[in-house]
Amino acid sequence: MIKMSLGAAFSETFGFLKANWMQMLLWLGGAVVLACILGWLLLRNAMGTMMMASGDPSAAFGALGSFFLFAILAGTIVFAASLLIWRTGLVGGEPASDIGWGLGAGAAYMLAMIVVYFATIIAMYVVMLIIGLLAFAIFGASGMSLESLATGGASAGLILFGILFYIAIIVFFLWFFGRLSVAGPIMAVNRSANPFSAFAESWRMTGASQWTIVGFNLLMAILFFVFFFVISMLLGSVTAAMMTPDAGAGAMIGGLIVALLIYVPSVLISVSMPAGVYRSISTKAGSDVFA
Template sequence: MHKMSIGAAFSETFAFLKANWTQMLIYIGGALVLLGILGYLMLGSTFAAMASPTADPSVAFGAVGSIFLFALLAAIILYAACMLVWRGGLHPGEAPNFGWALQAGPAFAFGMFVVMIAAYVVILVISFVLMLIFGAAFGLGGGLSPDALQSGAVGGGAIVLLVLFYIAILLFMLWVQARFSVAGPVMADRLTRNPVTGLSESWRLTGTSQWVIVGFYVLFTLMTVAYMFVVGLVLGGIMGAMMGGSGFGSIVALIISAIVIYLPLLLISFSIPVGIYRALSPKAASDVFA
């Protein structure tokens, strides 16, 4: 297994973005437009009925079914678009396989859903065990003394333990994300519909670089926060002036915000899994992103 570096992950990520940004805009933009139309057709009347002051309580139950169906369709469409982007970037010039993408995308989404559920179950079990341990410790110690409660030592110690526990949870979730970060690109590269293949191969490939990938995600998150802060300062006055005017100005301001802030982050987020995959698996053709 090849051990990647953070620099290689960034290099491959932006190489993929540079070579495939138009394709990504077409597929992701088309998926979002389609979802917008479907959302209006499927949920427009539902939300209007729920907003009515004379709405029957049964409307809310019907809305849950409509929203769930739309969320399912949204997952299928968005993950299919992801697969098309990843496959097209890894195998440039190949005709898009929409039938495969519509099957592989939801399969990948389901696989990741199972992984996340398992991770949350592990967290709940560990939390329960820790509660039992600390409960037993306090019980064996005869409970909390009034002096300890008045001094605030117990409260301060509990806060420190709570902070450490939340940091541990965050690191654990980043670790899980790192271990399965290239499952989607693996499925796209091998043109498979089996999420087990992607998940197992991702686990194998990331074995020697798991904490490097965690560091990459942490660094990328910090860079994202810094980017949004700087862009927010630059555009803050302009956006405020636009949104304080006519309704058309508000719409233009929202469009500018989406293009300048959220669109680049969205495209980079789609590029990161392939960037990590390429950094971990240099066996692919060196000019694949040329």
């Protein structure tokens, strides 16, 4: 295991973005277009069906099934595009020849992430139950009642306890999914379709840099927030014009441009981050950059 520095993570992330941004636009753009077509085919009648199915549960479940199927297919396509980008950027080669593998691996990766996510949520609720019982034993029923919280009667200790617990949940999710963050690049490099072995390898590789990865993800989240804020301040008038009842085609086009300016860089950087972390912890040269 190689210990990663924040400088290496930033350098490798934006280096990957610089070298592969055209491929990323091509494959992710194609994935979004294909997902939109699937959405139109699968969901064009689902919303109307749900609105008219108040007395017909079977119709409502059928519409929900359409939404679920769309989510599965769209997720598979997007994950497949990401795997193809990671493989091309980290190993090289022609991504078109790996489309079949990418779709299969993308479906496996997405379903595995769903399993891991729900398992984590269930475990979190179990922990919350235990912590809640502990808080009940410490602060008592009266101190945890809704009336005491609404009237400000809750003790300072209970409020501090709640704040610390909330922060702990956020840190846990950042840490846990940070440990799994290079599973996708690992699958891409090895041309594997087994996400669980990639999770295990990611857990091993990120061990020496786990808190650096948490810090890197936090810093990137802050940068994303600042970026969104600046763009919204600079182009807020366009968004406001789009929201007016008499908004014309120009305002709609302007709103689309604003959305592209915000979301395209965000998606490209988000896909580059796992590759950057992978490079930083898997090669000695990557870990020495700005160390």
